[in-house]
Amino acid sequence: xxxxxxxxxxxxxxxxxxxxxxxxxxxxxxxxxxxxxxxxxxxxxxxxxxxxxxxxxxxxxxxxxxxxxxxxxxxxxxxxxxxxxxxxxxxxxxxxxxxxxxxxxxxxxxxx
Amino acid sequence: xxxxxxxxxxxxxxxxxxxxxxxxxxxxxxxxxxxxxxxxxxxxxxxxxxxxxxxxxxxxxxxxxxxxxxxxxxxxxxxxxxxxxxxxxxxxxxxxxxxxxxxxxxxxxxx
Numbered sequence: 001x002x003x004x005x006x007x008x009x010x011x012x013x014x015x016x017x018x019x020x021x022x023x024x025x026x027x028x029x030x031x032x033x034x035x036x037x038x039x040x041x042x043x044x045x046x047x048x049x050x051x052x053x054x055x056x057x058x059x060x061x062x063x064x065x066x067x068x069x070x071x072x073x074x075x076x077x078x079x080x081x082x083x084x085x086x087x088x089x090x091x092x093x094x095x096x097x098x099x100x101x102x103x104x105x106x107x108x109x110x111x112x
Numbered sequence: 113x114x115x116x117x118x119x120x121x122x123x124x125x126x127x128x129x130x131x132x133x134x135x136x137x138x139x140x141x142x143x144x145x146x147x148x149x150x151x152x153x154x155x156x157x158x159x160x161x162x163x164x165x166x167x168x169x170x171x172x173x174x175x176x177x178x179x180x181x182x183x184x185x186x187x188x189x190x191x192x193x194x195x196x197x198x199x200x201x202x203x204x205x206x207x208x209x210x211x212x213x214x215x216x217x218x219x220x221x222x223x
Contacts, residue, residue: 004155035213040121042201043156043213058210090155099146099203099211103155 002026006091006104013081013111021076021107023091031096032074033058034066036087037106043090049074050096081111115139116204118214125221131189133217135202140183142204147176147187150199150216159200160187192221 004025013019023032033048035058045058049068063085065077074093078085088108092101117136125131137145143164148156162169162176162185169176175188189196202214 033211040215042116042118042215043203045210045212048210059212092155099144099161099205100158101156101211103157105153105155 004091004093004102004104006089006107008107009105010108011110013078013109015082015111017081017111018077018079019081019109020078021089021091021109023074023076023093023104024072025074025091025093025102026072027093027102028071029093029095029102030071031094032068033092033101034064034074034076035090035092036060037090038087046076046089078109081109083111085109086111114215115142115206116202116212116214118200118202118217120217121215122218122220125192125219127194127221127223128191131187131192131196131219131221133187133189133200133202133219135185135187135214137183137185137204139204139206140180141207144205145176145178145185146203146211147174148201148203148213150201156201189219192219194221194223197221 034046035043047066052071055066067075088106091104094101146161147159149159150156178185199216201216
């Protein structure tokens with residue numbers, strides 16, 4: 001049982017480059033989330049989705065876009081990467097308002 | 113504006129002793145609280161939760177206490193084991209239905 005899978009696990013980008021992080025879950029969860037973790041800041045919500053075809057902004061959405069074309073996938077895009085987006089990104093899913101999120105292993109992104 | 117705060121970045125405890133991790137929140141409308149545990153190079157995993165209608169919830173060695181008047185919750189681990197060494201995040205649901213996390217406390221349990 002894979003749970004929540006994130007790809008890639010590591011990536012180094014130059015300022016201005018674009019990339020997409022892919023999150024896939026096999027638990028048929030309705031809700032999916034993208035968080036970033038930074039030292040001293042905890043986990044901050046970037047964007048989330050309450051179902052296929054829906055997306056919404058979280059606490060720190062600027063510089064990111066997301067899409068949820070299929071229920072099992074949630075994509076996080078950076079159109080023009082900046083050094084401030086150097087972080088560890090976590091995808092999570094749940095059935096909605098349970099609080100018991102299932103997280104992926106994280107994707108470490110470095111922007112030079 | 114940090115709505116959920118964990119003011120201790122780290123905590124060191126001897127094996128067998130009690131670990132107490134603290135968390136404060138600012139919004140009295142928060143009504144459901146959770147603790148997550150995170151090992152290095154892994155995603156956080158759910159540990160224990162508590163609703164605002166309770167003041168205590170216990171699960172094995174883990175107990176969460178909620179003091180609504182002080183807007184404070186704590187996680188007690190008794191007895192602490194080396195395998196408990198991890199980063200612990202507290203979290204709360206805000207009115208918008210989003211989970212807000214604290215900064216995390218790194219617990220080190222020494223043999």
